[in-house]
Amino acid sequence: MRFLILKAYWKLILFDLYLARGNFAALYNKVRNYPISDKAPSRDAVERICAAVDMACIWYWKEALCLQRSAATACLLKNYGVPAQMVIGAQQMPFKAHAWVEVDGRVVNDKPYMPEIYGVLDRC
DSSP: OHHHHHHHHHHHHHHHHHHHTTOHHHHHHHHHHOOOOSSOOOTTHHHHHHHHHHHHHHHSSSOOOHHHHHHHHHHHHHHTTOOEEEEEEEETTTTEEEEEEEETTEEOSSOTTHHHHSEEEEEO
16 A cells, blocks of 8 residues: 555656646646456455545645645556546536546546536536
8 A cells, every 4th residue: 555655656756747737638638548458356456546645645744735645646547557538527606627537427536526516517
């Protein structure tokens, strides 16, 4: 589990660098084009990876944004053979945007009702 937390921490740093440079397009393309591993995921892969990202966020030196956290989660899941999608949504009034990760149409790293609150803009 420690190794998985370190990998999650590294992904948070990587995606934080994209955001620090204001390069949303690079972050988006990295997640969209991240290959899904051919290896079969373990039964508890989704839970373990989401827990590792949560733990990495606790130890991260600053608050991890939902976009950064979801990008890291989606890429790690794909790396372990899970066909995950990062979902970007927004609501109109008051305007808010949010990102989360879904596997087989189920929210895995946030509250399950996120798609009801935010209109889905894109999935990658």
